[in-house]
Amino acid sequence: MTGICDGRVAVITGAGRGLGRAHALEFARQGAKVVVNDLGVGLDGRAVLAGVVPDEDGTAGQDSPAEQVVAEIRAAGGEAVADHHDIAAWDGAAALVQTALEAFGKLDVLVNNAGFLRDRMLVNLSEQDWDDVIRVHLKGHFLTLRHAGAHWRDQYKMGNLNDARVINTSSGAGLLGSVGQGNYAAAKAGIAALTIQAAAELGRYGVTVNAIAPAARTRMTEGTFSELMARPDDGFDAMAPENVSPLVAWLGSDRSRAVSGRLFEVEGGRIGVADGWQHGPTVDKGGRWAAQDLDAVVADLIGRAPVPGPVYGA
Template sequence: MTGICQDRVVVVTGAGQGLGREHALALAAAGARVVVNDLGAAARAVAEEITGSGGTAVADTGDVSDWCYAEALISRAVTEFGSLDALVNNAGVNRDRMLVSMSEEEWDLVLKVDLKGHFAPLRHAAGYWREQHRQGRPVAARIVNTSSGAGLMGSVGQGNYGAAKAGIAALTQIAAVELARYGVTVNAIAPSARTPMTERVFAETMRAPESGFDAMHPGNVSPLVVWLAGAGSSDVTGRMFEVEGGTLSVADGWQHGPRAVSERRWDPTEIGPAVRELLRRAPAPAPVYGA
């Protein structure tokens, strides 16, 4: 893996722990110059770990869901290293609760950090790359977003988190089309790994084994992120990858299904039989996690 991102400048959000930390370490090991974002001392600790191992990194602390800070974060990468080649959007929080018990604050916080915290850095990075393209400079930029199975299939008790992660999936598809003209690819991952968010909720599933391959170690996700952030992934965009342990897969989104066609306006009494026939012909949906 060494060299696959040689001298590429990469911003990783939420990189103070869990998946983001592993991504930052792996990117640096692959030759990238990394801007490590998180809140407080965690980002500085990861940056120091990278530089102590001979890599190149700087820490930048702040809330990526803050519009002005997100702009400053992208500017920091360009000022510090002279360019920006990739953005790994990883920052996120969860506030799990059944919908009938969820507060407005719990809803707003998760949507703000997870969804707006993806959009704000993406928007400012995209603006930078558009300007580079307009000035005739070659652009081979990458955005890697972080969705979740909760956003793809749904997850009981995670209505706010699932909605944010589903929004990230749609944002990825749209951004991939809009930014292609500037030389930018946009993909997303839906990882399953042991993180501060998952090890409490799914303690038994996420527990590290006493020996053998630790399938839930967050570092298992990072090789895919490194490859997607590298120059060699230029022909892959708008895709969602699920990754767990040593397993990679491509997840497909909504597809147009069977149709019932009338040459006139439907009568309400006809809808029931038509819908039931459509459902009979359509594939069964993937089950919601926790159902």
Template sequence: MTGVAEGRVVIVTGAGRGLGRAHALAFAAEGAKVVVNDLGVGLDGASGVDSPAARVVEEIRAAGGEATDHAGDIATSEGAASLVATALTAYGRLDTLVNNAGFLRDRMLVNLDADDWDAVLRVHLTGHFLPLKHAAAHWRAEARAGRVPSARIVNTSSGAGLLGSVGQGNYSAAKAGIVALTLVAAAELGRYGVQVNAVAPAARTRMTEHTFAESMAAPDSGFDAMAPENVSPLVVWLGSAADTVTGRVFEAAGGRITVMEGWRPGPTADKGARWTPAEAGETARRLVAEAELPGTVYGAR
């Protein structure tokens, strides 16, 4: 039986562990050739000594699939360019990019220093932008040469990016930026045959062990709602040549898939002239009373 990703060449960043590993294995199981990227760092981004990407490649090959590893830093232009080049050199093409790499440096805002802010935005947000940019440049060149691709990008946001998360101002800002990047990329790249979507997953990984502490333990029997493998089927489908879906954000948790609906105009008032501060305040209070309540920030009481 042919898998939904049969013959596609797929890059997955941060694929040495957790969600990325689950995605890489799931793509391979559906017939894709996979470039497994992982820098091999710790949870806080500190340099590691092992090569988790190579281990995942061994798993894929042991199951009869095709894969190659890439250990470059995708938050640098050189590393992102070499990632795309690895796919093209190894397999002669690139069809799908799954941006997944990230780490945490959690602090309350008053304790969050500039280095921890910059480091998290660098890996999550810049680490999405640069691989996207280099992959998109390749696909644009293909389209201009008359070989319009059926290309896919799947970005990884988070509930923290949609609602915010106490103690994770840097992570929340980066993940919110990924949503905006997804919307812009979908609008700009569609003409080149590229569809771009994002997933906000909830699953058991190194990064979520504190966030989901009460529900981390896998059950003795039955469905494990927090297994990262639950998120991968949606990611694989979005990364395949499936129906036309682009510019969307999905939340995936356990057996639940939700299409997220973002910012859109709510209650409005137009005076047709400049407001006074008192008038603006009175109007704003009235509009807020008419509007739907926002979702609760994770960790707020």
């Protein structure tokens, strides 16, 4: 199997189903050797499916989602190994990086994709549901970035030139907000900011960091956008996860070397670049404002600023 990622080693988290599975298959199709990371948990992150409980060394049975994806890749002539470490745990994220190094001798691409939902309106959201979603999405991105980044820094210091890639997974919810998803939206907004931060810090080591905000039919979205998720009759399934993966594979290839610190929205055949927070209209009095004088000032600033996009579900 050869393609634009020929010879590269890619780690993909949450790759047992949905978008992660599509990413893993596309990277293999493009010639990459793939580490398929997945805990095999339920949609809410609580129940381990099919009775597969990962051992301390990250191994699990052949019926685990990760092993099934590995089998698909190998059946198509590609190379892949499964990994079942918890990427939101310090040792688990470190072990995931080590899995790639031990299996394939190097690490070129990290795709952070793992996540789950605990949707509630803010006034009904429990502390545990907040902590768990932030842990897996935001902390999970940080820990894999931390350990992979440290590896690439060490390679750089030893005189080995990196041509490495990180692709994070944000969301439209993180860009605009989403009613009933305060924990998820906050985590995804944090991932967008972390992407910019990591791009600035890791660029010196030969690492690019970008993010995607995808829209696709997965276990996480079928209940939320059921009407939009219907499979069409015209032959093109705009909500298929496989539509997102070619961009992810391109971002993981050597062709994307000049692109870093960017967030791409992708849905069906549509790809766009999202703009983050930027300095907008300002006014400077040259001294301290009096509170009672700010009515007209704030109205003028808002009048000259772009109108924010609507919150999803509002």
